Amino acid sequence: MHRRNLFKLGAAGLATAGLAPAISATSKQAVLGDRENDKWLHLGTGKSTLPNRHKQVDYDVVVLGGGAAGICAAVAAARKGSKVVLVQDRPVLGGNASSEMRVHLNGVNRLKTGLAERETGIIEEILLHNRFENPQESFPVWDHVLYDFVMREPNIELMLNTQGIEAIMDGDKIRQVRCWQLTTETEYLLGGKIFIDCSGDGLVAATAGAEYRTGREGKKEFNETFAPDEPDGWQMGASLLMSAKDMGKPIPYRAPSWAIPFDEKNAHKRRKFHAYHEGIWWIEVGSDDDIIADQEINRHKLMGYLHGVWDYIKNSGRFPESETLALDWVGSLPSRRESRxxxxxxxxxxxxxxxxxxxxxxxxxxxxxxxxxxxxAMENIHMxxxxxxxxxxxxxxxxxxxxxxxxxxxxxxxxxxxxxxxxxxxxxxxxxxxxxxxxxxxxxxxxxxxxxxxxxxxxxxxxxxxxxxxxxDDVFIPKRPANDTKDLVKKAASIFASTTHSGNAELLNNGWSRDIDGKIHHWQSVGLPADVQVEWQDTVKLSQIEIKCDTNVKRNIMMRKDSKNDENFNNTVPEEMVKSISLQARVKGKWQTIETIKENRTRLIKFNFDSIKTTAVRIRVDETYGDPRVKLFEIRAYS
Structure with missing residues (x-):
């Protein structure tokens, strides 16, 4: 059987092909945590016993993979009331963006306009949380910021160092996922109603019999201009990064025995060394076959290529400024771009x-x-x-x-x-x-x-x-304005502001949560403090007010190795974001302060309070994180 055909087979197919034992999901041999021959004498009790290394736990939603996608999936499901388990096969969260790999958490960084169109919702919450808790922009601290972001959700159970390895089926549905937790030598069977595979490689989904493909489609299948003429098996490679620091004195470097010399003679002219002390993204290796099976082979190659490139930088004489540089961090876990x-x-x-x-x-x-x-990649270095x-x-x-x-x-x-x-x-x-x-x-x-x-x-x-x-929940969907019939601001008689520098207070009810496609959808004050007031003709019952403020989505806020702070990148908390805000309501003709938030940290600001009957609410902004004006995009009200 050709190796590539393995991609078409699930566990049952592999067994049929004679490439794996056909083991029942409930057979004794399939219990990874079986410790029948474990001769444990517990000296504290004086008894011989068997450790418990097999557990079954049920959840509503099982999320596999703790990168950006998996974190956001788990948090979204948990906040809506589901009991969630988030399974991550590494000791830290973040996937390619973690301290283990240190890839920038990029998004829509720049369109042809030259400006970003940044993502909001949960991912923006995470990036803002990092701006508050990690101003030093440390990748190891970033790991803990992500850990905090997940752990503070009461409906999420986080399982680190745990890999989902097999789907246990009930007909065509997944009933449980078999997992192995390396650090505790424990097999878990995680039951759920809905399963979300955000693991990148998708091992569990593959064992469930979900169809997948690898490689490149030919032009004809989808009429793709940029596809090759004929389909092939090529997949984009994984990268290995590094960083260096200036030691203030000459630092010699000698490449390890397994380093692969950099082929300067045949290297394409676009293999540039700009800011090489922060890592070189093109040190990567792809595959035209089973990129998952080749992971360890490719990892070793990548480590060799990385040290070969660094040897070239330090010892070729072309980079005299590198004399005082020393490797400060070297990745050992490649960050993958593509597989299933x-x-x-x-x-x-x-x-x-x-x-x-x-x-x-x-x-x-x-x-x-x-x-x-x-x-x-590095094996086609002339390209x-x-x-x-x-x-x-x-x-x-x-x-x-x-x-x-x-x-x-x-x-x-x-x-x-x-x-x-x-x-x-x-x-x-x-x-x-x-x-x-x-x-x-x-x-x-x-x-x-x-x-x-x-x-x-x-x-x-x-x-x-x-x-x-x-x-x-502050996710932007292009060309799709909001029209929530439960939003009581839709029934308001009027919306007006104390002052207006740009936009209009009535735009806070038009369904758009950002300025987009050249159109204004905001209200901005002349100065601070400033008020916006919503009036109803008849009394309404309210218990929630939700506001979307400005965080300048045209500028990126992800953590970068070079800590950029310019037109496109912001390395601090966005100065436009609301810091101090209060909510008042007119009850029986008198204004009452419902709640004040002194240190807001999110674009989506929520006031939740005991139900009141009112004819008007007033939102007062006293301070931003630096901007002398305030800009809002949306106000919603719910009973």
Missing amino acids: RFIGDYIHSERDLTTYKHFPDAVAFGGWGIDEHNPG APTIFHAHFDEVYQIPFRSLYSKDVPNLMFAGRNVSQTHIALASSRIMATCALMGQAVGTAATMCIEKNATPRQIAQQHINQLQEQLLR
């Missing part, structure tokens, strides 16, 4: 991006250029390391139908393993884009449980409700 892509009810492809196709079931967006890395096939004038939509399995009714995906072509992946693989997918499927998971529905049924029957919930 699972098939949903729709396969997202190149022309969906380049023609800005409108999807009735859009739930997320992207806009990073179509950035296809040279598949052979350019990457080709940006296209850049975008505006963001494109991502449909919900690409985020669940067409084969397994209770299985969804978020991240690079979703239903898309290789060329579409070259853009949408960016982590903040994957995070938006994660929030969408996490929100949908709780809807599935509440309605006893499959993801496909959500797509067919309840997509408007899903979209409205995402919009309420």
Whole structure:
């Protein structure tokens, strides 16, 4: 059997092919935590016993993978009331952005306008949390910021150092996921109603029998301009990064025995060394076959290539400024770009991006250029390391139908393993884009449980409700304004402000939560303090007010190694964001202060209070994080 054909086989297929033992999911041999021969004498009790290394736990939602997509999926489902377990096979969260790999958590960093169109919702909450808790921009501290962000959610159980290795099926649905926790030598069987595979490689989804593909589609299948003429097995490579620091004195360097010398003579001219002390992204290795099976081979190669490049920098004489530099951190875990892509009810492809196709079931967006890395990477060093096939004038939509399995009714995906072509992946693989997918499927998971529905049924029957919930939770969906019929501001008689510098207070009710496509959708004050007032003709009953303030989504706030602070990147808390805000309500003709927030930390500001009857509310902003004016985009009210 050709190695590539293995991609088409699940566990049952492998057994049939004679490549793996056909073991029943409930057979004694399949119990990884079986310790029947464990001769444990516990000296504290004087007894011989057996350690418990096999546990079964049930949840509503099981999320596999603790990168940006998995975190956002887990948090979204948990906040909607689901009991969630988040399974991560590493000791830290963050995936490619963690301290183990240190890739920038990019999103729609820059369109052709030169400005960002940044992602909001949960991923922005995370990045803002990091700006408050990690101003020193330390990657190890970033790991703990992510840990804090997840652990503070009461409905999430976090399992680190744990890998999901097999789906246990009940017919065509997943009943449990078999997991192995390395640090405790324990096998877990995690039951759930909805399973979300955000692991990138998608091992559990593959063992569930969900169809997937690897490699590059040919031009004809999806009429893709940038695809090769014929399909092949190439997948973009994994990168290994490093960083260096200036020691203030000459530091010699001698390459290890397994270093692979840098082939300067044949290297493409676009293999540049700009800011090499912060890592070189093009030190990568791809595959035209089973990139997962080749991981350890490629890891060793990448370590060799990395040291070969550093040896060239230090000892070739071409970089005299490197004399005082020493390696400060060297990655050992490659950050992968591509492997399995699972098939949903729709396969997202190149022309969906380049023609800005409108999807009735859009739930997320992207806009990073179509950035296809040279598949052979360091082993095709004569080629350019990457080709940006296209850049975008505006963001494109991502449909919900690409985020669940067409084969397994209770299985969804978020991240690079979703239903898309290789060329579409070259853009949408960016982590903040994957995070938006994660929030969408996490929100949908709780809807599935509440309605006893499959993801496909959500797509067919309840997509408007899903979209409205995402919009309420501050996810931007291109070309899709919010129109929540439960929002009582929709019934307001008037909305007005104390002062107006730009925009109009009435725009706070128009369904758009950012300035987009050249149109203004905000109100901005002349100075501070400033008020916005919402009036109703008749008394309304309220218990929630929600406000979306400005965090300047045209500027990026992710942590970078170079700590950029310019027109496109902000290395502090956005000065535009509201800091001090209060809510007043007119009750029986008298104004009452309902709540004051002195140190707001989010774009989506929520006031939750005991139900009141009122004819008006007043929102007063006293301070931002530095801007002398305040800008708001939306006000909502709920009973």
